[in-house]
Amino acid sequence: MEATHTIKRTCLACGQEGAIRVSRREAAFGLVDIHQILGKQCPNCGANTFSTVQTLVNLDETLLKEWATNEDLHLTPQDEELLLADELYLNLILLALDHFSVVDQKRNILLEALCIIVYDNSLKDNSHKDEALKQRVIKALNERKAQLKLADDWIMDYIKEVVYPQLTLG
Ligand SMILES: [Zn+2]
Secondary structure (H helix, E strand, O other): OOOOEEEEEEEOOOOOEEEEEEOHHHHHHOOOOHHHHHOOOOOOOOOOOEEEEEOOOOOOHHHHHHHHOOOOOOOOOOOHHHHHOOHHHHHHHHHHHHHOOOOHHHHHHHHHHHHHHHHHOOOOOOOOOOHHHHHHHHHHHHOOHHHHHHHOOOOOHHHHHHHHHHOOOO
């Protein structure tokens, strides 16, 4: 696969920079360890603490399907549920929940991501609240109560406290 994405690291001791190129898939799933390639120690000063940055991968249906149906693949560089809790991925998440053979743990993460969208758009101090988006996700959750129930133990209590009262769980 074409190496289209860059991962960079900067030595925290001397500032020396290094970079590698990886494919989109390798970047999305964090499959390549930059320190394995460039060495555990800075070639300039020998220190072994670095900051790393990589370009965010926009997930498409192929990548999300592969992730959702394989319990060994993990999205990087953020917490998976936070990365997915984005309007950008709403349609893909619903597609996955309804049409892919999603493994249990990934289903939990997808449901949590939906709850986080509702949570974020319920916070009083969020000045970018999107009520229409929130209502879309609430409707989607109401339509997938059985899946939400299965994810119940996984979803954080502080999220549930804000989100569940807004649903019609009955
Ligand atoms: Zn260094």
